[in-house]
Amino acid sequence: MSEARRLAVLRAIVEDYVTSREPVGSRVLTERHQLGVSPATIRNDMAALEEAGYIAQPHTSAGRIPTDAGYRVFVDRLAEVRPLSVPQKRAIETFLSQAVDLDDVLVRAGRLIAQLTGQVAVVQYPSLRRSGLRHLELVPVAEGRLLVVVITDTGRVEQRFCELPSRPGHDGGPRLDEGTLGELRARFNAAAAGKRLTELPAAFVDVVEAVGPDLGGVARAVADLVIETLGEESEERIVLAGTANLARPEAIFEQGLSPVLEALEEQVVLLGLLTEMSGDGVGVRIGHENRLDGLAETSVVASGYGTDGDTVATLGSIGPTRMDYPGTIASVRAVARYLSRVLPG
Numbered sequence: 640m641s642e643a644r645r646l647a648v649l650r651a652i653v654e655d656y657v658t659s660r661e662p663v664g665s666r667v668l669t670e671r672h673q674l675g676v677s678p679a680t681i682r683n684d685m686a687a688l689e690e691a692g693y694i695a696q697p698h699t700s701a702g703r704i705p706t707d708a709g710y711r712v713f714v715d716r717l718a719e720v721r722p723l724s725v726p727q728k729r730a731i732e733t734f735l736s737q738a739v740d741l742d743d744v745l746v747r748a749g750r751l752i753a754q755l756t757g758q759v760a761v762v763q764y765p766s767l768r769r770s771g772l773r774h775l776e777l778v779p780v781a782e783g784r785l786l787v788v789v790i791t792d793t794g795r796v797e798q799r800f801c802e803l804p805s806r807p808g809h810d811g812g813p814r815l816d817e818g819t820l821g822e823l824r825a826r827f828n829a830a831a832a833g834k835r836l837t838e839l840p841a842a843f844v845d846v847v848e849a850v851g852p853d854l855g856g857v858a859r860a861v862a863d864l865v866i867e868t869l870g871e872e873s874e875e876r877i878v879l880a881g882t883a884n885l886a887r888p889e890a891i892f893e894q895g896l897s898p899v900l901e902a903l904e905e906q907v908v909l910l911g912l913l914t915e916m917s918g919d920g921v922g923v924r925i926g927h928e929n930r931l932d933g934l935a936e937t938s939v940v941a942s943g944y945g946t947d948g949d950t951v952a953t954l955g956s957i958g959p960t961r962m963d964y965p966g967t968i969a970s971v972r973a974v975a976r977y978l979s980r981v982l983p984g
Contacts, residue, residue: 640944641684647674648684649693649754650717650743653705655960660889668779684757692944707926710938714923720965721762723973727755731973741765741794745878748978750953753881755970758890758958759903761941762878763913765793765951765982772831772839777861778814783983787864791836793982801864804856815857824857826850840866867967879903891960892936902933903957916941921972926960936960940967946982 651672655663663680668674674681685703693709696702705713711766727875731751738744745762751758758865776788780800789797803815815823815952828848830842843862850858882903885896892899903909908931916922924939934957954975956967 644674644676644680645684645688646712646717647710648681649688649712652688652694652703653713653717654683656704657963660891660961662704663699664702667702678875681905695864705961707727707928707960710925711928714925716965718965718968720968722971723969728973728977731977732980735933735977738981741796741982744794744978744981746880748974749878749880751974752954752970753884755974756933756956756958757881757884757887757964757965758956758962758967759882759884760878760880760954760956761903761909761913762880762954763952764876764878764911765791765795765945766875771822771833771835775824775827775831775865777827779820785815785861787861787868789868792946797868799864799868801860801861821852822837823861826858827861833917833983847881876956877906877909877913884958892959893960894936898933898935898965899937902919902931905933913941913955916955917943917950921975922970923964923968938962938964940964940971942971944975944982946979952983 648668651668654881655667655671665685665924668681669678676684685694688709689696691708692706693712694703695706697704715921720854733749735744735747738747741764745764749760749762752758752762771792772789773792774788774790776786776790778786778788779826785801785803787799787801789799791797798968826846827843830846831839836843840862843858844868847858847862866914882900884890885892885899890896895977912924912929912931912934916924921940921942924941925939929935929937929939934961938960939955939957940954940962943950943953945951954971956971958967970980
């Protein structure tokens with residue numbers, strides 16, 4: 640019973656501190672919560688929680704605040720995630736379904752998370768390496784030059800110019816009529832059907848071998864360009880929204896706001912963090928669990944999203960460790976689910 644009661648005391652401290660932003664004392668707990676024990680017992684429980692490292696006394700205040708470890712116990716054992724209301728769910732679905740393209744839907748998703756949580760939203764673009772190829776288009780733009788358009792099953796579009804080698808028996812660059820180009824396009828799309836982009840190199844080898852020596856050089860140039868495009872690290876991008884929320888009075892950082900803002904500018908680091916958190920369900924990293932000095936006073940709540948049950952990227956919310964964890968988890972989870980539904984497929 641004592642452990643259950645101490646967990647109840649910890650829950651009350653976390654909830655009161657998140658709401659009031661003030662250290663919580665035993666008298667306040669007695670007045671606000673029906674814990675069924677005397678103030679002296681609560682003080683003993685608070686002493687035990689402090690000794691265990693779940694709460695701490697800031698400065699000379701008589702009250703206590705949760706530590707990173709205390710928030711972790713709250714998230715893992717005590718937090719009750721509140722589902723969003725029907726109007727909230729309907730608003731999310733309507734807002735995302737009105738997007739005109741992939742860029743628009745990701746920006747909208749970021750704005751939604753920032754508005755729902757009052758924190759910073761971060762949305763990762765679908766990774767090319769975890770996407771499928773919906774269509775490959777070949778457009779002649781000049782003699783010996785093609786525009787190669789890669790359209791993924793998540794709606795991402797990449798365009799590259801391809802300089803073509805000379806074909807045997809032809810002077811200068813190759814002259815590709817529409818029929819020949821159409822056949823080549825059809826072969827590439829047929830080879831890519833149902834495959835992840837990481838599986839395309841082997842499939843494209845078969846295309847190059849099948850078209851024969853006359854078109855082999857052209858097919859190889861296109862295949863090499865597509866594979867090179869998919870392997871570029873610069874293709875990984877994120878959308879940030881709600882950064883100004885960190886300047887609100889309730890967002891208090893002992894070390895100041897600058898370290899957090901500097902960390903948010905390190906997009907490669909953020910991408911790595913999101914990738915680490917892209918497993919099943921909603922993940923939560925609290926304070927020093929982020930292993931990045933600039934985010935040591937923040938928590939990150941993140942969830943993967945994708946199509947047909949496959950995670951293609953991650954989105955999340957970043958805010959002070961003193962955050963509304965149940966509300967943030969519910970918001971991130973809801974937006975991830977609806978974003979998965981409205982992604983082009």
